[in-house]
Amino acid sequence: MSLTKPPSVDLGDSRPAVDDAVIKEAKRRARRRRWGYGGVVAVALATSAALVTWDSTSPPQGPPPAGFGGPPVEGAVPIPLPAGFIGLPPEGAVPSGPPGDLEIQVKTPGKRVWVLADGRMITWRNGPATDAADIAAAATPTASGYLEQHLTPEGVELLRSYLVDSATTITPSSGPPRFESADPQVIAGTHLATVSVPGCHSSEGCPRVTHPETWLPDSAWSDRQYRAYVPTEFDICYGTKESVPVQQVLAAMPPAASKLLTQQQLVPEPTGWALWECVIISTADARAVDQSFQDAGFQHSDREPPDAINIIKDTQVLHYVFDVPSGAGQTPTVEADVMFQPVFATCSRCG
Numbered sequence: 001m002s003l004t005k006p007p008s009v010d011l012g013d014s015r016p017a018v019d020d021a022v023i024k025e026a027k028r029r030a031r032r033r034r035w036g037y038g039g040v041v042a043v044a045l046a047t048s049a050a051l052v053t054w055d056s057t058s059p060p061q062g063p064p065p066a067g068f069g070g071p072p073v074e075g076a077v078p079i080p081l082p083a084g085f086i087g088l089p090p091e092g093a094v095p096s097g098p099p100g101d102l103e104i105q106v107k108t109p110g111k112r113v114w115v116l117a118d119g120r121m122i123t124w125r126n127g128p129a130t131d132a133a134d135i136a137a138a139a140t141p142t143a144s145g146y147l148e149q150h151l152t153p154e155g156v157e158l159l160r161s162y163l164v165d166s167a168t169t170i171t172p173s174s175g176p177p178r179f180e181s182a183d184p185q186v187i188a189g190t191h192l193a194t195v196s197v198p199g200c201h202s203s204e205g206c207p208r209v210t211h212p213e214t215w216l217p218d219s220a221w222s223d224r225q226y227r228a229y230v231p232t233e234f235d236i237c238y239g240t241k242e243s244v245p246v247q248q249v250l251a252a253m254p255p256a257a258s259k260l261l262t263q264q265q266l267v268p269e270p271t272g273w274a275l276w277e278c279v280i281i282s283t284a285d286a287r288a289v290d291q292s293f294q295d296a297g298f299q300h301s302d303r304e305p306p307d308a309i310n311i312i313k314d315t316q317v318l319h320y321v322f323d324v325p326s327g328a329g330q331t332p333t334v335e336a337d338v339m340f341q342p343v344f345a346t347c348s349r350c351g
Helices: 020-037 039-051 132-137 153-166 246-252 255-262 283-295 307-312
Strands: 100-107 111-116 120-125 147-151 169-172 185-188 191-196 221-228 233-240 276-282 318-325 333-343
Touching: 100 153, 111 153, 132 221, 147 153, 153 185, 233 246, 233 283, 246 255, 246 318, 255 276, 255 283, 276 283, 283 333
Parallel strands: none
Antiparallel strands: 100 111, 100 185, 111 120, 120 147, 147 221, 169 191, 185 191, 233 276, 233 333, 318 333
């Protein structure tokens, strides 16, 4: 896959100046932050590098290589997926590495961006793209699927510094990252914070973060090329918007799916999801849950999630809607939802 000239993006009059002094300071900060992480980042980078070996000049040609969508071939070099997908990754796809520590997240009308401390930049775009490389890697003409690129420590620090240094207010966040946050969230000091930055808001866009290729120097990138993000885990949430116990929701699922989900440890559900339960499950088990729904005749739904959980309506990857018998004195049935989301970030400095 060859890269073409980046799209023309209006960065406004306050475009950050990327001169030698700025780059030098970013490198200094990056070194200091790497020392703070100790050996953890080194291990994460080594793991990521081992999992994402590829030919960076062109996509695979001919039959899928080992680790690309079929059984491994002895002695072959694994190659990640060159294009995004929506749903579960194909069998044999090489994982992009374990979930990483969140550094930045930005929500805009057309694009979501998450930057991890190990340099992975994960994006999801809704709507048409103008970047030829993005178009070539997108899952569909109007949705990219989860894609990843790779920044150097300097690149992560330049993006982080832009948000923190340009902020008019910095508000320490409590609890896990808020995926519905209108303002960017970024590590500021020792903890995650919500920042108010002119020209960067969920309603107006944030071009310096959503199109960093237009201003970051070459030294900020270890690989600009888009690849599919292949998760190792999925977050599966299930429930109803009615007052129906989740046990009834589980009972209405295919038995194999219900068994797999009840075997997992529950994770805290987002605020306002009192009638929901969420679990973190391996991609292999998520595939088994999905298959059990399909075997039982359930169909994937394109319906938007209920209002209480519309924070993921733009980036959900799998969604089932099904009827649940209600209790005595209630309506005959209620509708329940099951949604799959990839897990790509942890947050060691939240709360």
